Amino acid sequence: MAHEDDALEHERASWKPSPGLAVAVTDPVHNPELPPHRARMTDKDPAAMKTAVRTVYTLFYLSVAASIWAVAAYMIFPIESGRIVDIRNNNLFVGLGIALALLAIGIGAIHWSKAVMSDKEFIEPRHATRGRDTTRAAAVQAFADANEESGFGRRTMIRNSLIAAVAASIVPGIALFRGLAPQDTPEHPNGGNPVYLLSHTMWKKGMRLAHDPEGTPIRAADITLGSAVHVIPEPLAELSHHDGYLEEKAKAIVLLMRLLPEQLNPETNKLDWTYDGIVAYSKVCTHVGCPVALYEQQTHHLLCPCHQSQFDVANGAAVIFGPAARALPQLPIEVDDEGYLVAMSDFTEPVGPSFWERH
Template sequence: MANDDDTQALERAYQPSPGLGVAVSDPAVNPGVPPHRERMTDKDPKVERTAARTVYTLFYLSLAGSIWAVAAYMLFPIESGSLIDVRYNNLFIGLGIALALLSIGIGAIHWSKTLMNDKEFIEHRHPTRGRDSTREAAVQAFADANEESGFGRRTMIRNSLIAAVVASIVPGVTLFRGLAPFATPDNPQAGDPVALLQHTMWKAGTRLVHDPEGTPIRAADVTLGSAVHVIPEGLNELGHAGGLLEEKAKAIVLLMRLRPEQLIESEERKSWSYNGIVAYSKVCTHVGCPVALYEQQTHHLLCPCHQSQFDVTDHAKVIFGPAARPLPQLPIAVDDEGYLIATDDFNEPVGPSFWERH
């Protein structure tokens, strides 16, 4: 503890020096509200009408953008398999949606700046009580807002805004049409996601090849701790018109090599790996993102979208995250030339788990 001499020394050190004064400023004065400046729309009825026409024109332009986005979806169908259609589909749908949302935003801002009441006022705070007078005041506040904004009085602006907002939702709803094609007489399974994802290009004898080069993979070239992106042989020959993208989305695989003693394998799956090499679907069982991040030391696969983690040593079981089931395993072996081949297709549908499964 400090003695009395130390305490006195500290007090002297914090005393102001002789001759130095402390300036004390006057209390801050409220400058008040600046003088109100009238807008041109407040002074000139012609300018006001022009501003109103601008606002509802923007809202109708938004309506046109939404309609164009839906039309572009039908004019450039991605189901055609044409790469040009896919590009135009994304381009024109995006432009239509951008025009729809941007026009609503600009129109609403222009409305508030040029036509809505801009008189300054002070709202004094007071305790809130759940009385009838409070409810009546709330109703009156909505009525005042309607009067000040002109929402109920300016029918062209109101109707165009309602039409634009309703239409802006339509393109998003339309895009859901492409998630599950309808069944047709030529393709009765098109409306059944389980049937579509039950079978892929993998079959007995199909070689595992590098993605995207398409070169076969020798088992001896797969090093310990490596992770290789794999597709089935012959996939690249399909072309876009032949369903390349659709088949690749289902058949993509990640190949990894561990020490054989590190694998925990059930009796029925002991023949599905080769000398510590295992292959699992890259399609996450949560919402279908590509599972492509491999932690070499922990042997965990990580989905970058929602952080689901799978244990490669134990049948790719889920150890963390929202995924509901393990990644489907591709049974593999080696042919006479030492190349890795599949011995069968996946034994269950690939992809997300939220679809009903048989």
């Protein structure tokens, strides 16, 4: 073996490349370094820098004005009037105001970064250790340098206009949320209280259940096993849109289903709220108020298509999946002398989404 190793070493030492054989030479890769810095017009001309700064804070103040306009348009064209022209103008001008406010902030921020902030290239070496006093001091210095390069601390007009624009951009959203809250009316002085408003619907004792939207009364004998029927109070079909049709329907809509009586597991205080396996629940999801309208016959589950909350019809419409916080309110029902399904009373709890004031 020793003789063979010596022969191999001698062969390696005596080997030379043939004249036609190219041999690659591994030299270190040349570092091209950073390209020469090209000064911008704003770097060379103070007047151009002033113009750029003026443009940036003008855009930010334009955003403030657009946000104020969005709130003003919301009040000038009230959707509560119910007129189509007001609803159309409200959507148009409020949307334009919000769009312009956000667009002005975006354009101003981009112009600020490209024309005003320092655009010099910097190299930050990576360190093997961290947490030392020198490292902490370097981090503080980095923030100070970033503040100096961006001009956020020095250029007060840009800083103040940006803060004002961002703060004002939130105001239209706050104003729009006001429209979601119940409001007092001469007919309903307590209408501003959501507990009061959502605790009272059109349903009354003896009021017939009717098909949605035609308003035809429903006989118990017509509800087949496994069916799901969309229901409204019978008098609702006679209301016009100017008489509050949509508002009343939004609270009173019901989904009617029929199971085998032995499949139902009602609570003790709701034993007489069904009729021969027929149950009625509010269609308004207890999460954010979407219509719960998808019924699975085999599992007896109701599904909200918005956020996939699921309710178990056989067990009081209890929540079995999803973000909904409570079961769907149940409408107590019975039949009248003519065999029509009627309500025994209104809902005994507020319909719709859960909220803090609900008891």
